[in-house]
Amino acid sequence: MKGKLLIYLLLIVASGAYAQNSKFSFIDGKLLLNNKKSYESGKPEAKNRVGELLKLADKLLDAKPQSVMDKNFTPPSGSKHDYMSMGPYWWPDTSKADGLPYIRKDGLRNPEIRKISDREFLGGMEGKCKALSLAYHFTGNEVYAEKATQLLRVWFLNPETKMNPNLDFAQAIPGINDGRGIGIIESRFLADLTDWVTILRASKSFTKADFDGLQSWYKDYLSWMLNSKNGKDEHKAKNNHGTFYDYQVSAFALFTNQDALSKSILEETKKRILVQIETDGKQPLELARTNAYSYSTMNLEGWFKIALLAEKLNLDFWNYNIDGRSLKAALDYLIPYALGKEKFVYEQIGSYNRKDMEFLMLVASDKFHNQAYISEYRKVEGHSLELFNALLCSRL
Incomplete structure (x- = not known):
């Protein structure tokens, strides 16, 4: 025994x-371990979700x-x-x-x-x-x-x-x-x-x-991003390109044990909120695109991943607010349009995939301590969570 x-x-x-x-x-290691324990203890939802995952993974073995x-x-x-x-x-x-x-x-x-x-x-x-x-x-x-x-x-x-x-x-x-x-x-x-x-x-x-x-x-790729002409040009980008540049370089620095560099990058990233998000939550640089709502959602996903990464370095982006400009304001503005409660008022020439909101709503429910985010999303969608969002962002 x-x-x-x-x-x-x-x-x-x-x-x-x-x-x-x-x-x-960006993922929550404790939540991931919790979901593994749920699977090992035979909880039905965990067994079903991991069963889906294994079917997918088995197909990839060849x-x-x-x-x-x-x-x-x-x-x-x-x-x-x-x-x-x-x-x-x-x-x-x-x-x-x-x-x-x-x-x-x-x-x-x-x-x-x-x-x-x-x-x-x-x-x-x-x-x-x-x-x-x-x-x-x-x-x-x-x-x-x-x-x-x-x-x-x-x-x-x-x-x-x-x-x-x-x-x-x-x-x-x-x-x-x-x-x-x-x-x-x-x-x-x-x-x-x-x-x-x-x-x-x-x-x-x-x-x-x-x-x-x-x-x-x-390390070599991070050095290229920080020092090359292309890297410097992308760092200057004010819209979603700048957001995802910062997410990448901060993640790469963290991964290569350069925590101080990652933290300094994230401190600079905060300044982008003033440029990208208005007091009513609009993201004007994304709303100017021909797929305004798709780009607004994509950019906010970048911000959410930055905020999750920042937590690892004891930085709080969730409650960071500049005269009402915040990640929460950006999400709250987007929700009625993204979930179909209000008609689009900006250009959206392509189809909008509401599943792109799922990650944001799951994370928001946790970080803003408000389960209404995900419950509202589930009402509109009317079906189960996407597999990886279920495994990584929800408690099974």
């Missing part, structure tokens, strides 16, 4: 190893690892190891024989962007690692951690396939440039990825050499 108890205690310690060894960027080397184009540097993409809202100028230079049509995505696979494959790699790392967390089954580790090695570590730590050629505009700072928003997946890596640190499959190599890659 004592032997079984000791083994059980060792398993608990191992499952929580990531919580002691490093900080998450997935072929993808890398920047898989694209059919070579960046101007001459190396496929460099990430490459094209600006999504730029189209050929039909008045020109060669279509150059391309012209901007905000909100209208040019299908040409799909010809360059780096952006899609980067997002896909992050999504697969999320499912696999969480499957490992809930079950302790090394097969999931081993697969996630394989994907990470191919993208970041293997000499023949690894991505160089820069986005020099992201969101290029044909006839105008080979890449620009705006493209850095495409690497926001890498900030979330630090959390899935943190979970994997408890695994035997993900070795110290893997972590050290990945951490070194992130």
